[in-house]
Amino acid sequence: MADPEVKIFDYEKVVIGEELGSYEYTLTQQMMDDFRASVEDPDAPFPTLGVKHDATAFAMVYDDPIGTVNAGNEVEFFNPPIVGKKIIVKGRISDKYLRRDKPYIVLEATAVDEDGRMLEKLSTYQLKKPDELGKKWHPEQQ
Amino acid sequence: MVSATEIKPGQEIPSVTKSITTDSILRFESCGILDRENIHNNPEMAAKRLGTTYTIASGRMSITFAAESMRKFFGPEVFNHTGTVNLKFLRPVKAGDTITVTGVVSGTEAVDGGTRVSVDLFCDNQDGNRTAVGIGTAVIS
Secondary structure, X not given: OOXXXXXXXXXXXXXXXXXXXXXXXXXXXXXXXXXXXXXXXXXXXXXXXXXXXHHHHHHHHEEOOOOOEEEEEEEEEOOOOOOOOEEEEEEEEEEEXXXXXXXXXXXXXXXXXXXXXXXXEEEEEEEOOHHHHHHHHOHHHO | OOOHHHOOOOOEEEEEXXXXXXXXXXXXXXXXXXXXXXXXXXXXXXXXXXXXXXXXXXXXXXXXXXXHHHHHHHOHHHHHHHOEEEEEEOOOOOOOXXXXXXXXXXXXXXXXXXXXXXXXXEEEOOOXXXXXXXXXXXXXX
């Protein structure tokens, strides 16, 4: 059953600057190990990238039945997270625009740990019409 | 760790090459705190939403590969605290692909606390097709 707190996403109703709220979780050794194994880098310091802070904040507020494709990411690194520490994330929708008649939103999330250390700031450019990219990638299948 | 005086425009940063597998895509997705299906871990959803016959790797995997390349150049004590990566995704990355990240220093500028070095970043697959392009930066004190 759908979470009653989660709203159906409607691009037309999105307001630039809309807050997505905050959430927290504890970084586990398992998360760190899985992340490092997945990217074949035993020293990869930011498993937070695998948590997808901004997209997670969005998914906690919205159900998007159309789906999305990630068109780009911007990330700033401040301090690597520490296993066992609580991470607090705040998200928002920082922009919304049409490019070549395709709808985009920009999600943004900042993460600090329980000691107040700034960890990471992440932005994602989401194309809210994923079938358009499918047509571009595989025109023969349309 | 490199110093500002050693860095010149046109200088190449260490490249990294990664093999993308179904397991690596799924394992990356398993790092999330929500248990949800998406175009990265559910082939039916990828088919429905993208029209593809395969799932695609998260763009954040390419961000991580580019960050590794930058970290190897600047050193973790610099890049992990001042680094940025900005990528635009151009083509899908899927299981069976091999992605190579390369980068070239594009410029330097004086900023508070040191010198910001900019690097043009490129991700290419095994066929020589560009999958992502962008810019990374770090500040050397």
